[in-house]
Amino acid sequence: DINAxxxxxxTKLTGLTEIDKWILTVNKTDSSLISANLERAGSTxxxxxxxxxxxxxxxxxxTFPSTGYWMVTANCLFKAKDGDNLGVFIEVTDxxxxxxxxxxxxxxxxxxxxxxxxxxxxxVSEIIKVENVSLDKVRFSLTSVASESLLxxxxxxxxxxxxxxxxxxx
Numbered sequence: 001d002i003n004a005x006x007x008x009x010x011t012k013l014t015g016l017t018e019i020d021k022w023i024l025t026v027n028k029t030d031s032s033l034i035s036a037n038l039e040r041a042g043s044t045x046x047x048x049x050x051x052x053x054x055x056x057x058x059x060x061x062x063t064f065p066s067t068g069y070w071m072v073t074a075n076c077l078f079k080a081k082d083g084d085n086l087g088v089f090i091e092v093t094d095x096x097x098x099x100x101x102x103x104x105x106x107x108x109x110x111x112x113x114x115x116x117x118x119x120x121x122x123x124v125s126e127i128i129k130v131e132n133v134s135l136d137k138v139r140f141s142l143t144s145v146a147s148e149s150l151l152x153x154x155x156x157x158x159x160x161x162x163x164x165x166x167x168x169x170x
Contacts, residue, residue, distance in 0.1 A: 018052035018065060018166035024153030034088075034140045034151075035060030041158055055164050061139045062164070064130045069167040072138055073125040077152040077159040078108035079117045084146035085109045090126050096135045117148065131170065 021041040028034060038057055042049040053065035064070060078086045089105045106124035130136040140162060142151050152159040 015168060016051065016165065018054070018068075018070075018164070019050065020052070020054040020164045021049040021158075022055070022057065022062075022162045022164075023155075023158050024151065024160040024162075025155045026153045028142050028151040028153060029145060029149070031143045031145045032141065033060050034142055037153060038162075039155075041161060052166070061137050062162075063137055064133050064164070064166075066166065067130050067133060068169050070128045070130055071125055071163075071165045071167055072128055073123060073161075073163040073165075074106065074140055075121065075123045075161045075163065076106055076108075077119070077121050079119050079148075079150050079152055080108050081117055081146050081148040082111070082114055084149045085144045086149055086151065087143045088122075088124070088151065089141045089143065090124060091139050091141055092126075092128055092137070094131075094136050096137060099139070101141070119152075127167065129170070 022038050023041045024034065025037045025039055040049060055065065056063045072090055074088050074090055076088045080086050085107055087105050087107045089101060091099045091101050093099045104124050104126045106122040108120050108122055128138060
């Protein structure tokens, strides 16, 4: 027998000490690191999208505020030209230098046979064990972008977001 009131009881979420959400603020149209035009979600409208200390970001590299097990999610809105495949990768380093560039990814393809753009959303998540906040970092990259294709960003809407949730201690 499932107790529905216990399933939505907010006191059951006491273990979540860190939640942070960032957005891409402008469209990205080239295959490269997502290293600019990032801001904490809610900055424009004053919405609360942060619990805890929050992530820090510099040139697209995100630093964790504490050790633990973290779920990192990229929610992407793609516009793909016919014949194009766009991909977003979650990349990690455990030495602040060497990046695992194809850890996990999400893709959008357009095979319509017309010159139109296909718009679709896609998400990818990974659980990352953060043992040292000075060395363990994460970043995102966009690949395989043809002319007219893009990863959609906007300050008025949360088209592409990056969510960081600390699941628990080591």
